[in-house]
Amino acid sequence: MRATRNTENIMEDIKQYMKGVGQQARAASRIVAQADTNAKNHALENIATAILLNTSKLLTENAKDVSSAKANGLDDASIDRLTLTEKTIKGMAEGLRQIAALADPIGEISDMKYRPSGIQVGKMRVPLGVIGIIYESRPNVTADAAGLCLKSGNAAILRGGSEAHHSNQAIAACVHQGLREAGLPETAVQVVNTTDRAAVGELITMKEYVDVIVPRGGKSLIARISEEAKVPVIKHLDGICHVYIDDEADLKKAIRIADNAKTHRYGVCNAMETLLVNTKVAAQVLPELCGIYTKKGVELRGDDASQRLVAEMKAATEEDWHTEYLAPILSVRIVANLDEAIDHINTYSSQHTDSIVTENYTKAMRFLREVDSASVMVNASTRFADGFEYGLGAEIGISTDKIHARGPVGLEGLTSQKFIVLGNGQIRV
Amino acid sequence: MRATRNTENIMEDIKQYMKGVGQQARAASRIVAQADTNAKNHALENIATAILLNTSKLLTENAKDVSSAKANGLDDASIDRLTLTEKTIKGMAEGLRQIAALADPIGEISDMKYRPSGIQVGKMRVPLGVIGIIYESRPNVTADAAGLCLKSGNAAILRGGSEAHHSNQAIAACVHQGLREAGLPETAVQVVNTTDRAAVGELITMKEYVDVIVPRGGKSLIARISEEAKVPVIKHLDGICHVYIDDEADLKKAIRIADNAKTHRYGVCNAMETLLVNTKVAAQVLPELCGIYTKKGVELRGDDASQRLVAEMKAATEEDWHTEYLAPILSVRIVANLDEAIDHINTYSSQHTDSIVTENYTKAMRFLREVDSASVMVNASTRFADGFEYGLGAEIGISTDKIHARGPVGLEGLTSQKFIVLGNGQIRV
Numbered sequence: 001m002r003a004t005r006n007t008e009n010i011m012e013d014i015k016q017y018m019k020g021v022g023q024q025a026r027a028a029s030r031i032v033a034q035a036d037t038n039a040k041n042h043a044l045e046n047i048a049t050a051i052l053l054n055t056s057k058l059l060t061e062n063a064k065d066v067s068s069a070k071a072n073g074l075d076d077a078s079i080d081r082l083t084l085t086e087k088t089i090k091g092m093a094e095g096l097r098q099i100a101a102l103a104d105p106i107g108e109i110s111d112m113k114y115r116p117s118g119i120q121v122g123k124m125r126v127p128l129g130v131i132g133i134i135y136e137s138r139p140n141v142t143a144d145a146a147g148l149c150l151k152s153g154n155a156a157i158l159r160g161g162s163e164a165h166h167s168n169q170a171i172a173a174c175v176h177q178g179l180r181e182a183g184l185p186e187t188a189v190q191v192v193n194t195t196d197r198a199a200v201g202e203l204i205t206m207k208e209y210v211d212v213i214v215p216r217g218g219k220s221l222i223a224r225i226s227e228e229a230k231v232p233v234i235k236h237l238d239g240i241c242h243v244y245i246d247d248e249a250d251l252k253k254a255i256r257i258a259d260n261a262k263t264h265r266y267g268v269c270n271a272m273e274t275l276l277v278n279t280k281v282a283a284q285v286l287p288e289l290c291g292i293y294t295k296k297g298v299e300l301r302g303d304d305a306s307q308r309l310v311a312e313m314k315a316a317t318e319e320d321w322h323t324e325y326l327a328p329i330l331s332v333r334i335v336a337n338l339d340e341a342i343d344h345i346n347t348y349s350s351q352h353t354d355s356i357v358t359e360n361y362t363k364a365m366r367f368l369r370e371v372d373s374a375s376v377m378v379n380a381s382t383r384f385a386d387g388f389e390y391g392l393g394a395e396i397g398i399s400t401d402k403i404h405a406r407g408p409v410g411l412e413g414l415t416s417q418k419f420i421v422l423g424n425g426q427i428r429v
Numbered sequence: 430m431r432a433t434r435n436t437e438n439i440m441e442d443i444k445q446y447m448k449g450v451g452q453q454a455r456a457a458s459r460i461v462a463q464a465d466t467n468a469k470n471h472a473l474e475n476i477a478t479a480i481l482l483n484t485s486k487l488l489t490e491n492a493k494d495v496s497s498a499k500a501n502g503l504d505d506a507s508i509d510r511l512t513l514t515e516k517t518i519k520g521m522a523e524g525l526r527q528i529a530a531l532a533d534p535i536g537e538i539s540d541m542k543y544r545p546s547g548i549q550v551g552k553m554r555v556p557l558g559v560i561g562i563i564y565e566s567r568p569n570v571t572a573d574a575a576g577l578c579l580k581s582g583n584a585a586i587l588r589g590g591s592e593a594h595h596s597n598q599a600i601a602a603c604v605h606q607g608l609r610e611a612g613l614p615e616t617a618v619q620v621v622n623t624t625d626r627a628a629v630g631e632l633i634t635m636k637e638y639v640d641v642i643v644p645r646g647g648k649s650l651i652a653r654i655s656e657e658a659k660v661p662v663i664k665h666l667d668g669i670c671h672v673y674i675d676d677e678a679d680l681k682k683a684i685r686i687a688d689n690a691k692t693h694r695y696g697v698c699n700a701m702e703t704l705l706v707n708t709k710v711a712a713q714v715l716p717e718l719c720g721i722y723t724k725k726g727v728e729l730r731g732d733d734a735s736q737r738l739v740a741e742m743k744a745a746t747e748e749d750w751h752t753e754y755l756a757p758i759l760s761v762r763i764v765a766n767l768d769e770a771i772d773h774i775n776t777y778s779s780q781h782t783d784s785i786v787t788e789n790y791t792k793a794m795r796f797l798r799e800v801d802s803a804s805v806m807v808n809a810s811t812r813f814a815d816g817f818e819y820g821l822g823a824e825i826g827i828s829t830d831k832i833h834a835r836g837p838v839g840l841e842g843l844t845s846q847k848f849i850v851l852g853n854g855q856i857r858v
Contacts, residue, residue: 030775034799107798113820119809121819124797128831211831232661232832253854260856346459355850368553368849369536370463380548380852389857390550390848391542402557402640402845403661404833416831419819420797421784423809425682427689428818 011198018202021157022209024187025130029155032188033127037104039182040151044100047178048093051143054174055089061170062139069137069163077267081138082164092143092171095394099147102393105411106153109420118426123417127153129211131414132203133396134225136217137161142171145214146189148396150179152414155188157210159203161217162195169193204229214409216397219324234405234413236397238324239269239352241382244341244367246358247280253379254281254357255289260381261355263296267326269398270353270375270385274321274331276341279305282334286310293330302332309334321348338363342370349373351400353385374400374407440627447631450586451638453616454559458584461617462556466533468611469580473529476607477522480572483603484518490599491568498566498592506696510567511593521572521600524823528576531822534840535582538849547855552846556582558640560843561632562825563654565646566590571600574643575618577825579608581843584617586639588632590646591624598622633658643838645826648753663834663842665826667753668698668781670811673770673796675787676709682808683710683786684718689810690784692725696755698827699782699804699814703750703760705770708734711763715739722759731761738763750777767792771799778802780829782814803829803836 032040051058062084069082105125112122131154133145142160149156160168172191179186192199204213204225213233215225226233243261245254261272277286282305290300290310300306301316313332320331321344335341338356345354355377356367364378375385385408387395392410399405405413461469480487491513498508534554541551560583562574571589578585589597601620608615621628633642633654642662644654655662672690674683690701706715711734719729719739729735730745742761749760750773764770767785774783784806785796793807804814814837816824821839828834834842 030801033801115818115820117813117818119806119813119818121813124805126801126831250854256854256856264857372462372555373847375848375850376553377548377850378852379854380850381856383857384546384548384550384850384852384855385848389544389546389548391544402555406845407848416835418802419804419814419836421804421806421809421813423807423813425679425685425808426813427685427810428693428812 010196014194014196014198015202017194018192018199018206019209021190021192022130022206025155025157025190026209028185028187029127029129031185032150032155033106033129033153035153035184039184040104040153041100043150043178043182043184044096044147045178046181047143047146047175048096050174050177051089051093051096051171054170055086058084058089058167058170059086061166064166065137065164074163078137078163081136082167084139084167088140092140095144096147099151099394102151102411104151105415112422118424120422122420124420125412125415125417128414128416130155130157130209132157132159132210132213132231134159134200134203134213134215134217134221135161136221137163139164139167139171141216142168142191143175144394145396146175148394148411148414150188152411154414157190157192157203159192159200165195200225201228204231204233207231214396232404234397234399234409235401236269237400238350239271239398240273240322240324240348240350241270241352241385242274242276242345242349242354243272243382244276244335244345244354244356245278245281245285246338246356246360246363247278248360248363249278249281249357250359251281251285254285255292257355257357257379257381258289259292261383262293262298262330263328264381264383266328268383269324270382271326272330272382273323273325274333274348276333276335276344277306278341279334279336282306283309286332296328298328298330300330300332303334305334306332324350338366342367345371345373352398353377353382355380355382374398439625443623443625443627444631446623447621447628447635448638450619450621451559451635454584454586454619455638457614457616458556458558460614461579461584462535462558462582464582464613468613469533469582470529472579472607472611472613473525473576475610476572476575476604477525479603479606480518480522480525480600483599484515487513487518487596487599488515490595493595494566494593503592507566507592510565511596513568513596517569521569524573525576528580528823531580531840533580534844541851546857547853549851551849553849554841554844554846557843557845559584559586559638561586561588561639561642561660563588563629563632563642563644563646563650564590565650566592568593568596568600570645571597571620572604573823574825575604577823577840577843579617581840583843586619586621586632588621588629594624629654630657633660633662636660643825661833663826663828663838664830665698666829667779668700668827669702669751669753669777669779670699670781670814671703671705671774671778671783672701672811673705673764673774673783673785674707674710674714675767675785675789675792676707677789677792678710678786679788680710680714683714684721686784686786686808686810687718688721690812691722691727691759692757693810693812695757697812698753699811700755701759701811702752702754703762703777705762705764705773706735707770708763708765711735712738715761725757727757727759729759729761732763734763735761753779767795771796774800774802781827782806782811784809784811803827
């Protein structure tokens with residue numbers, strides 16, 4: 001687009017461009033919805049092969065993105081996510097082959113039951129249609145999202161961060177080659193070819209062409225998309241995850257789980273951000289546990305009671321209970337009993353993942369039932385909240401919504417179920 | 430509210446009133462979510478009893494609504510839906526008892542599987558939270574919707590048509606009595622106590638207090654609500670349902686099904702609106718079938734080919750294929766083959782319910798897979814698309830969406846599933 005054009009014309013161009021993308025996606029979605037398992041798997045294998053064969057091309061294109069990003073002063077963590085290496089390229093190809101190896105969810109028939117009228121009723125799993133994915137400058141997401149949408153019989157419109165523009169277009173070329181070789185339309189996966197932000201505005205409001213939007217990225221991006229979208233959004237906001245150490249916990253398990261949930265990785269959504277400890281075991285467990293944290297460089301912020309037990313404990317403010325640190329910081333609170341723990345969680349949790357450590361059956365069952373989060377655990381680290389760990393095979397994101405998909409979203413989350421009725425001439429009387 | 434107040438003040442009052450309703454619903458939702466099956470069933474039985482014991486009160490209140498509606502010139506069909514009789518009141522009570530008899534969906538645990546890490550992962554069914562239901566002036570929906578929301582562990586905010594105001598408040602009193610007697614909060618079911626339309630605007634945008642909106646009513650109401658809502662909507666737009674009579678159909682079944690689908694009831698969403706007939710059997714089947722329709726007073730509008738076969742056939746316009754008549758009118762088209770039939774359906778169908786009549790296995794399977802509608806049938810009348818007929822036990826509506834619930838929505842459609850993880854001290858390595 002020529003820089004001399006005025007803004008209104010550019011907006012109109014983008015609108016038209018996105019409309020064309022939408023129409024092509026809708027048409028392609030009808031074809032991939034009917035594609036058989038073999039064709040989809042061939043496409044996935046072909047894309048993987050094309051990615052491997054084009055390694056040097058991908059590295060060259062990626063180098064352009066990385067050098068612009070550095071020139072623009074992008075932070076190190078973002079540069080890191082943007083950068084492709086031979087290893088990450090192999091990883092993309094491997095990921096696509098893993099998706100090919102998953103069972104095809106489409107066409108799956110379940111719950112077929114005869115009714116007194118003589119009809120047999122059940123459900124068939126079908127694609128959603130067209131999925132729009134908006135993500136940050138992480139080129140590997142392009143391959144991953146394309147693979148998941150394709151295997152689940154959907155057409156995809158991918159809109160990656162502008163810093164990854166060259167990398168994403170190079171990966172798109174591999175995706176198109178793989179689709180073409182498998183006899184599927186290239187338009188089944190379209191990578192938006194403009195870095196203008198107005199394209200996102202169009203994508204999330206084209207109800208006639210897009211069935212669902214999956215945003216991947218920071219909380220503010222997702223909140224803005226959810227606010228402005230006219231298309232349903234499968235969204236993942238923040239992960240303020242809790243571990244509650246009950247007075248009837250096995251303290252060895254408690255220390256191991258609380259350590260792992262916080263320190264296994266800091267920048268991930270399923271890391272624990274707040275530790276709750278029953279007052280009866282606080283003196284036994286907190287000093288030892290906090291010694292581990294301190295040794296690993298975790299900053300501790302606690303309520304009065306926990307400050308009395310641990311010298312390194314700073315004072316937590318109300319704000320801390322609301323905060324997803326994504327960093328080596330942990331807030332700690334001592335609670336009187338299970339009720340206080342559940343209250344705290346249902347008040348402050350982002351409904352992502354929360355875990356209790358206890359040997360008491362009734363408390364475990366109450367926690368499972370009463371904590372209103374996408375994943376609720378007993379005696380396990382919150383770090384397990386993940387599509388691979390749950391056996392979904394792959395993951396397009398983790399939903400903190402209750403409508404449609406909740407928790408880690410795999411292939412099934414990208415599908416719907418229709419009712420099917422098998423009759424033999426039955427009529428309503 | 431005093432009529433002398435200015436509009437801005439009234440708007441502010443309604444905003445505050447609805448906020449209060451929302452806050453109470455959210456608080457009540459936490460309690461009903463944890464209510465055991467027995468308490469919920471007791472409440473349902475108590476409400477049914479209260480409704481029966483208050484029959485004369487309900488009739489008196491309803492008479493006020495009916496007389497105002499007549500004075501305001503409401504049409505006969507609407508008056509009919511508004512009017513309560515001893516029989517419809519008994520029906521309401523019976524409906525609540527049927528809901529009590531259904532299995533409790535809440536807390537249901539499924540798919541628990543061990544993973545290589547040693548954790549066991551599966552799902553637990555949980556309520557959505559707070560459900561807002563917006564419906565026309567049909568008082569029986571008040572009892573029905575209250576019952577479904579309660580049994581599924583949700584709090585409900587009900588907003589019925591203003592013409593049914595007195596009736597709805599009288600039914601609400603019975604609901605509250607039943608809840609109270611079962612030890613559940615009356616605020617678990619709130620009937621909005623203002624007829625101002627601004628209340629609907631608040632209800633559909635209070636994201637912090639309402640989890641899902643179910644509109645029941647005309648297409649324009651539902652379209653407007655979907656457009657303006659900030660809360661997810663389970664919506665049922667129109668039912669443009671098709672029956673396709675294949676050349677390999679058993680013609681006796683075909684005539685029986687096509688007759689039933691159109692003439693069993695005219696004003697319902699699962700009635701057939703367009704009949705597609707394979708050209709090879711059109712001359713055999715259409716004259717006889719159209720004789721039945723004509724005798725029943727069904728107006729026929731067909732394409733050129735069908736007009737040549739049936740004298741009574743008027744010319745159909747493009748508009749006819751897009752029209753949900755809800756009346757004794759049928760559009761008829763003769764198609765060359767299954768592909769043309771599926772193309773017609775996927776182009777014009779409202780994705781509600783479509784049926785094929787055929788004895789051919791491969792065509793039946795193709796139709797099931799390729800027709801993109803909420804209910805797809807083989808050799809059965811479209812009239813079966815119904816929560817009771819499908820064995821869901823009850824129905825809050827029929828969704829023509831693909832996200833979350835699709836097709837008839839029973840108790841399950843008012844629930845979500847969270848992941849639960851049972852561990853024994855496992856950590857991520």
